[in-house]
Amino acid sequence: xxxxxxxxxxxxxxxxxxxxxxxxxxxxxxxxxxxxxxxxxxxxxxxxxxxxxxxxxxxxxxxxxxxxxxxxxxxxxxxxxxxxxxxxxxxxxxxxxxxxxxxxxxxxxxxxxxxxxxxxxxxxxxxxxxxxxxxxxxxxxxxxxxxxxxxxxxxxxxxxxxxxxxxxxxxxxxxxxxxxxxxxxxxxxxxxxxxxxxxxxxxxxxxxxxxxxxxxxxxxxxxxxxxxxxxxxxxxxxxxxxxxxxxxxxxxxxxxxxxxxxxxxxxxxxxxxxxxxxxxxxxxxxxxxxxxxxxxxxxxxxxxx
Ligand code: CP
Ligand code: NVA
Numbered sequence: 001x002x003x004x005x006x007x008x009x010x011x012x013x014x015x016x017x018x019x020x021x022x023x024x025x026x027x028x029x030x031x032x033x034x035x036x037x038x039x040x041x042x043x044x045x046x047x048x049x050x051x052x053x054x055x056x057x058x059x060x061x062x063x064x065x066x067x068x069x070x071x072x073x074x075x076x077x078x079x080x081x082x083x084x085x086x087x088x089x090x091x092x093x094x095x096x097x098x099x100x101x102x103x104x105x106x107x108x109x110x111x112x113x114x115x116x117x118x119x120x121x122x123x124x125x126x127x128x129x130x131x132x133x134x135x136x137x138x139x140x141x142x143x144x145x146x147x148x149x150x151x152x153x154x155x156x157x158x159x160x161x162x163x164x165x166x167x168x169x170x171x172x173x174x175x176x177x178x179x180x181x182x183x184x185x186x187x188x189x190x191x192x193x194x195x196x197x198x199x200x201x202x203x204x205x206x207x208x209x210x211x212x213x214x215x216x217x218x219x220x221x222x223x224x225x226x227x228x229x230x231x232x233x234x235x236x237x238x239x240x241x242x243x244x245x246x247x248x249x250x251x252x253x254x255x256x257x258x259x260x261x262x263x264x265x266x267x268x269x270x271x272x273x274x275x276x277x278x279x280x281x282x283x284x285x286x287x288x289x290x291x292x293x294x295x296x297x298x299x300x301x302x303x304x305x
Contacts, residue, residue, distance in 0.1 A: 003017075004017055004301060004302065005116075005122060005302070006116045006122050006123045006124070006302065007122075007123075007124045007125055007133055007134070007298050007302065008109075008112055008113060008116060008123065008125050008133075009109070009125065009130070009131045009133055009167070009170070010131070010133045010136060010137075010167055010170040010171045010174065011170055011192075011193075011196065013174070014174075015174045015175070015176075018137070018140065018171065018174055018175060019175075020301075021137055021294070021297045021298060021301060022137065022140060022141050022144060022294075022297075024297035024300060024301065025137070025138075025141050025290070025293040025294045025296070025297035026141070026145075026293070028293050028296045028297055028300070029290070029293040032067065032292075032293070038067070038068065039068060039069030040068050040069065040300045040304050041065065041068040041069055041070035041100075041299060041300065041303055041304060042068075042069035042070065043069070043070065044065075044068075044069075044070035044071075044100040044101070044303055045070060045071050045072070045073060045098070045099045045100055045101075046061070046065050046070065046071075046072050046073070046099060046100065046101040046102065046103060046299065046303070047072075047073045047075050047095055047098075047099045047101075047102045047103070048061050048062070048072055048073065048074050048075060048102075048103045048104075048126070049075045049077065049080065049082070049102060049103065049104040049105065049106070050074070050075070050076050050077060050104075050105050050126075051077040051082075051083075051104075051105060051106040051107065052105050052106065052107070052127065052228045052229070053228065054105060054126070054127075055264075055265070056264065056288055056291050057103075057105060057126045057127065057134065057291070058074060060291040060292040060295055061103055061126070061295055061299075062074065063292065064292050064293075064295050064296040064299065065299065067296065068296055068299060068300065070100075070303075073099075077106075088111055088114045088115055088118070089114065089118040091115070092114065092115045092116075092117075092118035092119035093118055093119060093120075095119065095121070096119040096120040096121045099121060100121055100122075100303050101121055101122045101123070101124065101299065101302060101303045102115060102119065102121060102122070102123050102124070103123075103124040103125075103126045104123065104124070104125065104126055105126035105127045105128075106127075106128055107128065107129050107229055108128060108129065108130075109125075109128040109129070109130035109131065111128070112125045112128055122302035122303055124295075124298055124299070124302065127163060128163060129162075129163055129227070129229065130163055130166060130190060131163050131166050131167045132163045132164055132167050132263065133167050133171075134291065134294060134295050134298065135164065135167065135263045135291065136164070136167040136168055136170075136171040137171070137294040137295075137297075137298065138287055138288075138290040138291045138293075138294040138295075139168065139171070139221070139261055139263070139287060139290075140171050140172075140175055141290045141293065141294050142259075142261065142283065142286055142287040142290050143155075143218075143219055143259065143261070145286070145290075146259055146283070147218065150172075150175040150176055150177050151175070151176035151177070152176065152177070152178075153177045153178070153218040153219065154177065154178040154179075154180065154216055154217045154218050154219070154255075155168065155172045155177050155178070155179050155180070155217065155218070155219045155220075155221060156179075156180045156181075156182070156210075156213040156214045156217035156219070156220050156221070156254065157169070157179070157180070157181045157182070157213070157221045157222070158182050158210045158213060158214065158220065158221070158222045158244055158246055158250070158271075159182075159183065159222045159223055159224075159225060159241060159244050159271050160183060160187050160223060160224070160225050160226075160227070160237070160241065161181070161183040161187050161188040161189035161190070162189075162223060162227050163227065164221070164223040164263055165181060165183065165189045165193075165223070166189050166190050166193045168181075168221060169181060169189060169193050169196075169197055169204065170193060170196060173196075173197060173199075173200045173203060173204060177203075178203045178204075178205075179197070179200075179203065179204050179205070180204075180205040180206075180207065180212070180213035180214075180215075180217065181204075181205070181206050181207070181213060182207050182208060182209060182210040182212070182213035182214075182244065183206070183208065183244075184208055184240050184241065184244065185208060186240070187240060187241075188206070189206075194206065210243065210244055210250055211250065211253050214250055214251070214253045214254045215253050215254075216254070216255055217253075217254045217255060217258055218254075218255055218258055218259065219258060219259045219260075219261060220246055220250075220251065220254050220258055220259070220260050220261075221260070221261045221262070222244075222246045222260075222262055222271045222272055223262065223263055223271065224265065224266070224267055224270075224271060225237045225238065225240075225241040225244075225267070225270055225271055238270065241270075241271070244271070245269075245270070245271060245272065245273065246260065246271060246272045246273070246276055247272070247273040247275070247276055248273065248275060248276060251276060259280065259283045260272075260276060260277075260279070260280035260283060260284065261280075261283060261284060261287050262277070262284050262287075263287070264284065264288055266284075
C-alpha cells in the first residue's frame with residue numbers, strides 16, 4: 001500500500017488496498033479487545049477539521065489516535081481562520097508543518113482534494129457532500145465480520161443518492177459484491193459514480209423501485225433523507241422519499257436473516273422504522289464501533305513511518 005498517500009474517496013483505492021485496510025482493521029480490533037498495545041503512531045499528531053457536526057467521527061478519531069499512541073487535535077471551523085476565509089491552500093501549507101496528518105469533514109469534495117494537493121501530509125476525508133469513505137470501510141468490515149467474506153453478497157441501498165450511496169456503490173463493487181440502489185428520480189447518486197458502476201455490468205442496478213432493489217439482498221442499507229446542509233429541504237424531501245422507508249414490508253423481500261446497516265444518526269419512521277432499527281441494533285452499533293477500528297487502520301497505513 002506504499003502508493004496510498006491519502007484517503008480522499010474509495011475510487012482512489014484498488015480492490016487489494018481495501019482488503020488490506022479491512023485486514024488491518026480486524027487485527028487492530030482484536031488487539032484492542034485483548035488488551036494488546038499497538039502504539040504505531042507514538043509521537044504523531046493528527047488535526048481533525050470539522051465544518052459540520054459529528055459524534056462518531058470526532059470521538060472515534062480522537063480515541064483511535066490516543067490508542068495508537070499519538071494525539072488528535074479537534075479543530076472546529078468556527079474557531080479556525082479557515083472559517084473567516086483563510087484559503088485552504090495556506091491552511092494546508094501551515095498545518096503540514098505542525099501535524100503528521102489531517103482529517104477533514106466539509107461540504108465540497110474539492111476542499112479535501114485541495115488540502116491534499118497543497119499540503120505535504122496525508123489527508124483523510126471524514127465526510128463531504130460527495131463521499132464518506134471512512135464510514136463505508138467500517139460498513140464493509142461489519143459485513144465481512146458477519147458473513148465471513150464479501151464476494152458474491154448482494155447489497156441494497158434505499159433512499160437518497162447522497163455521499164453514503166456514492167461511497168457504498170464504489171466500496172461494494174470493488175469488494176466483489178452486487179449492488180442495487182433504489183433512489184427516486186432527481187435524487188440519484190453522482191454521475192461519476194454511475195459511470196464507474198457501468199464497468200461492473202449486471203453487478204450494479206439502479207432503480208426507483210425499493211422492492212426490486214431489496215430482492216434477495218444480504219444487506220440492506222439506508223441513510224437520512226436530508227443530509228447536513230440540506231436542513232431547509234427537509235419537508236420537500238420527506239415527500240420525495242415517501243415509499244423509500246426500510247420497514248417490515250420491504251424487509252420481507254430481502255434474504256431471510258439479511259443485515260440492516262445505517263451509518264447514523266437515524267431518523268425513526270422516516271428512512272427506517274423503529275421496529276426494523278431495533279431488530280438490527282446489534283449490527284448497526286457494531287458498524288458504529290467499527291468506525292474506530294477502520295479509521296485506526298487508515299491512520300496507521302497513511303501515517304506510520
Ligand atoms: N456516521 C457518522 O459519520 O456519524 P457522525 O456524523 O456522528 O460523525
Ligand atoms: N448523509 C449524511 C451522513 C451523516 C453521517 C450526511 O451527510 O449528513
